[in-house]
Amino acid sequence: MTDASITDTEPADRLFCGDEKAVYGDxxxxxxxxxxxxxxxxxxxxxxxxxxxxxxxxxAEAAQQADCQGTLSR
Structure with missing residues (x-):
């Protein structure tokens, strides 16, 4: 248990003991x-x-495409 100043993610690494097959989380x-x-x-x-x-x-490619689309719609 931690106080409110500690985020949930900080103690997360201490929860892994090494026998897990996978770890899930957001x-x-x-x-x-x-x-x-x-x-x-x-x-x-x-x-x-x-x-x-x-x-x-x-x-850069996406920016160029957006510029072309703007030109075509004018």
Whole structure:
């Protein structure tokens, strides 16, 4: 049990004992470090992830397409 100043996600790593086959949780529980620890322990990471709206490599392409669509609709 923790007081109200501690978020639920902070003590989460202490809940894994190593015999889990998978860990599930909402996107607040996902961190790259936690993912790495789970993978290293052989535990399947089933934590939700926040989606990237537009992947970095396609950001310029999407901006260009939006500009073209704006030109076509004028």
């Amino acid at each position: 996107q607040a529980y996902y961190t790259h470090a936690r993912h790495a620890r789970l993978t290293e322990a052989g535990i399947t990471d089933r934590l939700m992830r926040r989606p990237n709206i537009i992947p970095n490599c396609r950001r």
